[in-house]
Amino acid sequence: MIKIGVLIPEDYKLLSVAAILEVFEIANKFQIIKGLDKPFDITLLTLNNNVDHFFKAYNTNNIDNEKCYNLVLIPSFTTEDINKTIKLNSAYIPWLIKQNNAEAEIATFCTGAFLLAATGLLDGKVATTHVDACPAFAIAFPSVQLKPDKTVTQDGRLFTSGGATSTFHLLLYLLQIHCGKELAIKTAKIFAIDMDRHNQSYFSSFQPSKLHNDxxxxxxxxxxxxxxxxxxxxxxxxxxxxxxxxxxxxxxxx
The missing domain is CATH 1.10.10 (Arc Repressor Mutant, subunit A)
Incomplete structure (x- = not known):
């Protein structure tokens, strides 16, 4: 069974966490219906063991627990000050480094990439984030090989995704890696997601340059x-x- 740890950080985006949990729950149900063991064991990871009532049905662990996970997932943030949010979640940084050293896969969704980049683990590696957050990301983490047009990236055991529905593309990609293409396709049909979209640049907001002297x-x-x-x-x-x-x-x- 694959042990999944889902971070519930400060300023997390509820929709992002809900999408992550729903996809893996659906995958578990499909396998149980076939008479197989569920492939994923899901734990929510917090700084203080407190989670919203939405998630009371899930196992919860404080990150002080020394447990290692096969797959760690970082949801998107809902914030107007990403630097402040990263500081609020700075306790996750050494924990993420430990999980990486223990050979966990780490996947981020949308602006969750900022927290992973703050660990230094993405330095020199390929990554993406929400297309409109890419300029700020590039300034904050110039050592990361940012790919603003990509829906999903993988560099070794590190995965990132773009904004909004790109979350589902990365989740389906992870399902395919761990459980095969058939289960990924069945899950994609439940959520009506086109698995073949690889580019997010056409979702960007138009921001004309003002860096001129005219x-x-x-x-x-x-x-x-x-x-x-x-x-x-x-x-x-x-x-x-x-x-x-x-x-x-x-x-x-x-």
Whole structure:
């Protein structure tokens, strides 16, 4: 049986944890229906043994426990200050390093990659995270080979995934590794997940660069951002900018 440890960190995203638990519970049920032993033993890992009432049915361990796991899962965070959140969860860092040294696989989902990267275990390795969090991740962890377009990455025993439904792609990938493709496909059908999506770049939010010295372009960007909801055409937005229509649009499209 594969021993899974699911971190329940500070500022965790409930949807992320729920998706992780649901996928492995479904996989267990499929195998039990076939008369087989369930493949996964799930434990929730906390700093203080306290978990929300949603998870009372699960075994819970404090990370002070010396138990080793085959697979450690780090969910996404819900936070507007990822650096503060990582500090709140800093006690997990030495524990994760110990689990890695004991040859555990470690998988992160969405912004959970920030906590794994804070351990240094991702230095020099390939990783991804939510596409909109990639700029902050790249600044915080320049030694990581960040792949913003990837849905899932694997580098040795370390796995990461992009945002939102990319969680399911990594979960299905882990199912396939540990239980075979048939079970992964059956589980994918339950959640209506296309297993063949490998790119997340088209889910990114458009963020035009302002790292330039062109005052006209900067003025146009500001007018568009502040007034887009009140006007119907580009011409209305930029009519006060001292440039021809063609030059204005050419500049904005650079």
């Amino acid at each position: 005052e006209i372009v900067a003025s146009a960007q500001e007018k568009i951002e502040n007034n887009y909801q009140d006007v119907a055409t580009i011409e209305e937005m930029i009519r006060d900018i001292p440039s021809s229509r063609r030059n204005k649009l050419d500049d904005l499209n650079k």
